[in-house]
Amino acid sequence: MSVPSTAPPGPRAYPVRVDGVLDPPLSRGLWLVKWLLLLPHYLVLTLLWTAVAVVSVMAFVAILVTGRYPRPLFDFTVGVLRWSWRVHHYGYGALGTDRYPPFTLAEVPGHPAHLDVPYPDRLSRGLVLVKWWLLALPHYLVLAVFVGGGVWLGTGTGSGDGAWDDGWAFGGLVALLVVVAGVVLLFSGRYPVPLYDFVLGMDRWALRVAAYVLLLTDEYPPFRMDMGGTDPGSRPVPPAPTGPPPAAAGRWTAGRVASAVTGSVLLLAATGPLIAGGTSLWVDRTQRDSDGVLLSPTVSVDTPRYAVTTGAVLLEGQGLDWVVDELVGTARIEVTAADPDDEVFLGVAPTAAVDRYLGGVGHEMAGTMRPDGSAEDGRSWHMEDMPGGAPAVPPAAAGIWTASASGSGTQVLDWRPDEGDWTVVLMKADGGATVDVDVRAGATLPGLTEFSAALLAAGAVLVVAGGLLVGAAAHRARPQPPAGPAPAVGRPLPPDPRGAEPELTPSAGQRT
Template sequence: MSTTTYPVRVDGALDDRLNRWLWLVKWVLVIPHLFVLAVLWIAFALVSFVAFFAILFTGRYPRGIFDFNVGVMRWTWRVQFYSYGALGTDKYPPFTLREVPDYPAHLEVKYPEHLSRGLVLVKWWLLAIPHYIVVGFFVGTGTWFATQADDRAWAWSGGLVGLLVLIAAIILLFTGRYPRSVFDLVLGMNRWALRVAAYAGLMVDQYPPFRLDMGGDDPGTTRLHEPLPPSTRPAGPPPSSTPPAGAPSPGSAPRMSAGRIVALVLGVVVTLASVVGLTVGGALAWLDEGRRDSAGFVTSGQVAMSTSGYALTSERFTIDVGATTVPRSWFGDARLRVASTGGAPVFVGLARSADVATYLAGVGYTTVKAIGPNNTTYDDHAGGAPSTGPTALHIWRVQASGPGEQTITWPVENGDWTLVVMAADGSGNVSVRADVGATAPALEWAWIVVLASAGVTLVLGLLLVVLAVVRPPKAGPSPLQAPPSARVE
């Protein structure tokens, strides 16, 4: 047993009898926990940011934030122990941040009275790097490769813990028992990872030991809440082992009321929806700020397109905007820029779809179905050469032709439209590079509103979750306090 103590204690007691088959469906059973933990870890990151500055300026970790963050780690460890981080128990994890004495997995972190103001600047990103490498190999970012004869490489990225737990699960399936040596090794690696998590979470200043403390009971720490030895207990008769009526059973997890369960579910849903909103808002902000050119157009990347026929056309697109739906001013102007890859004069035009269909009837041309950075799909139409060059027609809403890059710009207008790109003289084998853009004046307001709304709902969702899991349940009468009628005067 190690004589060196560490202020993070991680324990796990392997069940004597584990169900052979239950581990096959635990990934479904833990889904409610995963949703809640996703929200709790967002809150963990946000309040850790607050704790960082509190430690930097005061040298103290705010006790309320500390207890909350330890609770998140404790909840996570119970779920890992139940599921594929250890598969050490079939007892379903409780929904609580608190320590549950009768659950077989435990995590405790000793509260530090003082923390170094200097270390807080470097320990979580610089000093912990060697441990990150080890932990990555243990629990998830390490990769194992197997190469077959045809030179295809298959990768396993579940980490050594995941691999060992899988082996133990297969043995459990066929023999009905979990190999104790494998369990002790898995617990040691999880213990290492959780010590590093507490260090990186700024909860301790002591550098995590490079030591694999195996076994269910943590041999590398002292127990943080040891019961008093008999010689130091107060004099008097031993307390009764039977709690009074109405008091919660010792060692049992506090039950959540219906209101707290509703708040928890609603908070998780609202928070996850806000994360989607933040993602959408961030994408819109990137479009507005990162893809808008000096002319004010939000522009796509250039795409190469070609056909052996006489024209490239877009699919028919329908525009229906106005005062009764969405104001036309929200869309602004659209733009298409085209340049021939061979340097020949090129034509680009926009016309009503019916007029384009009449012009290209019997002509060999290609419709661009979908455009991708590495894959553009086409629909070819058989036919001959057009009887008239495109520049001689009067069907175009806007048009441009000539050598070099040609640009057409048009205001968004209701109707069915088709874009057409051809050689200026109507010849075949058209090959061009093109990009599209739009002024989209409403885009800036859109991402500001989406991000602001998502931020408000994120705070609301986190608040609901924190209130649901942190607020203590209603306590019954204290077992140490006799009712007034029973007091001895």
């Protein structure tokens, strides 16, 4: 007569199963150079995780519409996660083995690091909208401590004015403990097993959250530390199948992985021209003024000197006429004096003529615009000061201008760019000191529509090419039904209390 077990039940198994085995003998000093040995893996994983980002977007849409994660894409994402775990187990996520990790997405029997996620038949369409950012937030706080970005040390030092300055040291607990284990290994030749079990618990937590965020499961990651190399999810023996055998998982060969990665890179590259083309088309259709000119936002320019100039603008090249006619069109500068009673002068002239006219005249040359559009002195532009006196004659009398405008109120200068070296000058109409104006600049840009269309077309081509590559790889890697006759189906016996696997009771009509 068997006696029922009174042992308390173990922790509930989580679908994401992460195992690691401490794999002696471990070299004392190999861990010091594993970062170099792993460089090929880091390069490949950079590309693979780029593909995972694209695949996750596709899966997000598929789950939202159908409630299913496409099986080939699921196998690919799990494979990349598995590959990453083997690399981290070999490297600085655990230092658990000296066996160099294989370059494959597939499970490798006999390898000390294993990761598996069972394929879910259905996923929640609603959870997919929130679990990867909102529901996972508490876990992100934990992982900030476990695997990086955590705050480990706060120290305070008093400053001379009595203020308190905080000094912070950042890092991940996993990395810190792995370094400790490496130092112990270096001097003693042994890896402390309790330390390894603790590190594996934190790694397992991180990988469970990663799988949840990557939409591979709907089951919320538990807030518990399952320490040790064997995951609780790896202990229970699943019951024998009671129906037709499941389809075999498709194979992600090196060629299919390369196709998926290349396609994902193309899809990511497509976002640039698509966003730029869409934005420029929106600007072209909605932001022109009544004259069809596209103008920049208003910036303030002021100086106590007698003039403000731009740096020299050199226009040259055989294709300049085409560029001006097809792309730039007519350039426009609008200037409004801060004081309505001031009369301003705005002109464009050859740089050499401007240098002669303003030689010895106090002025400032506008350089690059400040990133935030302002500064402590209220200016929007970096100004280079050129000390000097007043001009000999008012600007309108200089006789050097290719195009100019002057008067009170808003002055508009339209100029058709031509080959040469040009400078724009802002002054008071009477040549007096202190120039304080608001400026806008722009152009008609007649070719903006065609340019936007070209960008959108280029983005569409990249989307089609990338989608075909990813789709072809996923299609070829899709699950295939197993070859050969289906095995006999029977009823599972209850689990053997000694831990043996359940056997099948012969069904009716079967011979024993």
